Amino acid sequence: MPVTPGSLTRCEAGDQPFPPGQAKACTVREVLDRVGGKWSIGILVAASQGPVRFTELERRIEGISRRMLTLTLRNLERDGLLHRRVYPTVPPKVEYTATPIALELYESLVALTSWAERHHTAVADARGAYDQAHGTAD
């Protein structure tokens, strides 16, 4: 059985104007609005292996700025995807841990990685063909 249209009912949490029949699209957007940021997934992956400290993330993510690391961590924490534990020591120590629902999300993302791995060459080919047919570099 393919995807059943209408199996997803409502779209109440969003402020986006999705008409009926587009409930699924809306639901997906919900997720994308939360982990669609440039660094969210990377942080989630790192934190899914166990508690991670701020500076460790800064090293592991490579390319991220202090600012974006902080911002993304805050957003993930706000959405209940990360738990932030502060040790009142000196120097300070903060650990970030993926919450259970983040781990579930992580699992769900596997479907996407699988798709990407199966078709990324096809996508690349399609791009090449398209750019060939139209104006590649003019």
Place this chain on the structure above:
Amino acid sequence: MPVTPGSLTRCEAGDQPFPPGQAKACTVREVLDRVGGKWSIGILVAASQGPVRFTELERRIEGISRRMLTLTLRNLERDGLLHRRVYPTVPPKVEYTATPIALELYESLVALTSWAERHHTAVADARGAYDQAHGTAD
């Protein structure tokens, strides 16, 4: 068995600097960069039910502008997710159809919708708690 770190090998198609151990993050980003746009999913959903015409999409998506509809259609076509068929009639008629790999992607997205449906209340609660604890509206 939970997600096995390292089961996804390389990240060759991207131009983003993902260090080793972040291959999964990179792969997911690949997908997000393609369907992460504001309207991509909606169009994909509509086109997955069968061929759709331009104006029909314009009505079904509700809120989308002509410009963004065209742009998003072009991107999806370029990535091989949509097939564009032009009937040389007058007035012109154009049909967009989801390709097989788009349908597979659509299936993969079900995992995300499932996650969203299971936890969107938890996320909302987390947000509320966070905003409560910090400065909601001050």
Place this chain on the structure above:
DNA sequence: CCGTATCCCGAGCGATACTG
């Protein structure tokens, strides 16, 4: 009917410097 062309704005992100 199916687009393109232009203008404009705000969010997202990067760089840099400062702090408890």
Place this chain on the structure above:
DNA sequence: CAGTATCGCTCGGGATACGG
């Protein structure tokens, strides 16, 4: 160590008007 503050830019996206 783990942040905050400020600036500035790029780019996605909205509004509007025009064209084949």
